[in-house]
Amino acid sequence: MDKIVVQGGHPLTGTVNVEGAKNAVLPILAAGILASSGQTSLTNCPILSDVYVMNDVLRSLQVHADFEEAQHQITLDATGQLNFEAPFEYVSKMRASIVVLGPLLARLGHARVALPGGCAIGSRPIDIHLRGFEAMGAQIELHEGYVDATAPDGLHGAMIYFDFPSVGATQNIMMAATLAAGKTVIQNVAREPEIIDLAELLTEMGAKITGAGTDTLEIEGVAALHGANHRIVQDRIEAGTFMVAAALTKGNVLVKDAISNHNQPLIAKLREMGVTVTAEATGLRIIGPDELLPVEVETAPYPGFPTDLQPQMTVLQLAANGVSTLTENVFENRFMHLDELRRMNAKYEIKGDSVILHGPTKFEGAEVAATDLRAASALVLAGLVASGETVVTNLQYLDRGYYQLEQKLSNLGANVKRINDPQD
Numbered sequence: 001m002d003k004i005v006v007q008g009g010h011p012l013t014g015t016v017n018v019e020g021a022k023n024a025v026l027p028i029l030a031a032g033i034l035a036s037s038g039q040t041s042l043t044n045c046p047i048l049s050d051v052y053v054m055n056d057v058l059r060s061l062q063v064h065a066d067f068e069e070a071q072h073q074i075t076l077d078a079t080g081q082l083n084f085e086a087p088f089e090y091v092s093k094m095r096a097s098i099v100v101l102g103p104l105l106a107r108l109g110h111a112r113v114a115l116p117g118g119c120a121i122g123s124r125p126i127d128i129h130l131r132g133f134e135a136m137g138a139q140i141e142l143h144e145g146y147v148d149a150t151a152p153d154g155l156h157g158a159m160i161y162f163d164f165p166s167v168g169a170t171q172n173i174m175m176a177a178t179l180a181a182g183k184t185v186i187q188n189v190a191r192e193p194e195i196i197d198l199a200e201l202l203t204e205m206g207a208k209i210t211g212a213g214t215d216t217l218e219i220e221g222v223a224a225l226h227g228a229n230h231r232i233v234q235d236r237i238e239a240g241t242f243m244v245a246a247a248l249t250k251g252n253v254l255v256k257d258a259i260s261n262h263n264q265p266l267i268a269k270l271r272e273m274g275v276t277v278t279a280e281a282t283g284l285r286i287i288g289p290d291e292l293l294p295v296e297v298e299t300a301p302y303p304g305f306p307t308d309l310q311p312q313m314t315v316l317q318l319a320a321n322g323v324s325t326l327t328e329n330v331f332e333n334r335f336m337h338l339d340e341l342r343r344m345n346a347k348y349e350i351k352g353d354s355v356i357l358h359g360p361t362k363f364e365g366a367e368v369a370a371t372d373l374r375a376a377s378a379l380v381l382a383g384l385v386a387s388g389e390t391v392v393t394n395l396q397y398l399d400r401g402y403y404q405l406e407q408k409l410s411n412l413g414a415n416v417k418r419i420n421d422p423q424d
């Protein structure tokens, strides 16, 4: 099993590159299913285990998926006879594979997709997705662990209101609506940059979509979509992770190509904590202060503070000089990294959805295990400022969303190594 070993105490300096966004490329790969003619060519694709899993899901559906890693390019061909079933074997490896349901149903009139389970951060139901498909005329049955969705006469446009601006439901229903008969209006949708990226790809494929990035989407169905070329948007969560790391280590880092508009809530909180954040021509420069100030943070759907930066942010708050709070409003169980940080000398109390974090923490190196993707990066970050050696295990989570994190951090001057220990 691989481990990351960090010797703390080195400020980060230099320039770091950011990959294409995991959360953009996954639904965009699923959108490739919709192209009944031509190939879809995607550039700036990140080399992540989740991307390999999504390619395998597509291949199980008879979509040809070719990943040229050296070019960060994936070419999809969905022009052949497609299979309508995404089996448990693949879906169980990655929740996000549920976004193939909308494209399959729209293209084939039938989709059978294994029900994704919950995960460490929450139970993550898909009721909003399913109510959306039903409003568009689909019949949904749940049996033997599968969602069976049929619309033999095709989907029709509908007025849909989401109880919560779910990212995945917005993507799934938007994709299904591109080929539905008539107009679909979806209110209270997610506004994340990854939704805009997907809408841009779909538009390049011939879809008629307005309102991406606002709380209402309008989609006029078309008869067919074709392949297109698209560059995946930069990963704002990876960028944000490096921004936090720079601030934490009193570093001076240029996060290349980071899009400041996509990380406004983080930038605002970093500035409140005394961090210098400057937009430069080629990215965002982060300079950490000698003393971090405590701050209150609440996660919320975009444009609120992203839940996917919450674990990393708690590390920064624990390092701040005073008492900070963090309220997690998106997932019901996303504080598991704190149990591990406690082993590194963190002091905190959880009260319902909030945690009170007592800084300043003198982090002490320890052996800690990641419980999910962002917990993994948060533990590596804590190691950067801990005394002695920190060993982070369960790196299968890290590999879902970070490409060569240890390499990028050591290029910035950190003492971080990834080692393979065959004894484990």
Ligand SMILES: CC(=O)N[C@H]1[C@@H](OP(=O)(O)OP(=O)(O)OC[C@H]2O[C@@H](n3ccc(=O)[nH]c3=O)[C@H](O)[C@@H]2O)O[C@H](CO)[C@@H](O)[C@@H]1O
Pocket: 022, 023, 024, 026, 096, 122, 123, 124, 125, 126, 127, 128, 129, 130, 164, 165, 166, 167, 168, 169, 190, 301, 307, 308, 330, 331, 332
């Ligand atoms: C691959 C991907 O893009 N993943 C992101 C996506 O996940 P994902 O699309 O799964 O997140 P959602 O926005 O759907 O979920 C947010 C909340 O809504 C709840 N919910 C969602 C759907 C539903 O039908 N019913 C329901 O109750 C979930 O349990 C959760 O508590 O957005 C999350 C919220 O920003 C991010 O943390 C994930 O990194």
Ligand SMILES: C=C(OP(=O)(O)O)C(=O)O
Pocket: 023, 095, 096, 119, 308, 373, 374, 401
């Ligand atoms: C929670 C995340 O991803 P997923 O929805 O794929 O589990 C994440 O990227 O932090």
